[in-house]
Amino acid sequence: MHDRELLKGTLQTIILQLLSNNGEMYGYEITQKVKELSRGSILVTEGALYPTLHKLESEGLLKTRREKNGKRIRKYYYLTTEGKSIVTEKVDAFRSFIQTMYYVLDISPV
Template sequence: MLFSSELIKGTLKTILLKLLADNKRMYGYEITQKVKDLTGDRIQLTEGALYPTLHALEADGLLTTETEYIGKRVRKYYSLSKEGKSKSKEKINEFSEFLDTMKTLLDISPKNA
């Protein structure tokens, strides 16, 4: 089952920050492939959501970038800034608490157990 873009939209920043925390530096296409691999194709990041969010995170100072020429084209690598590293932890903790709350709210745990 492919998760809806509505569900992914609210967690996209957290996903990107976590991926970049685990990998030193990544470029856009690499990020989409990594997410696909890690989720068994259940989450597919769209380019229309990915690049605006990467630009916004960069503008917020959470990401740093470096460019490399691949033949004639330019590849932009993203990595976490110092601020981005602490933000990443903060976002993951927040999401973890949110998940716990949702589990309680939607009464998911007893059914799974």
């Protein structure tokens, strides 16, 4: 499992990219997709996910819609136009950061 502090700095980028790739998703679905894609090495908790989703929503990058699912109401998150325009920028910045860390830590890319 990966360090929580490392995850904290990347969670916004992960969420934005997932929503870009998958359209709209609800919270639990996001956590399960991250777990699946990371082969179980990244486990996103509700305590980390929902504050990040709310922050992205307050910044105008996400919107929500509600859908009744049986007796439950499910909240789906999706990218706004501004959110869609920033995904590539965030992913490119992260990629550049990783490449820089290879040099700083004097390690080879995997």
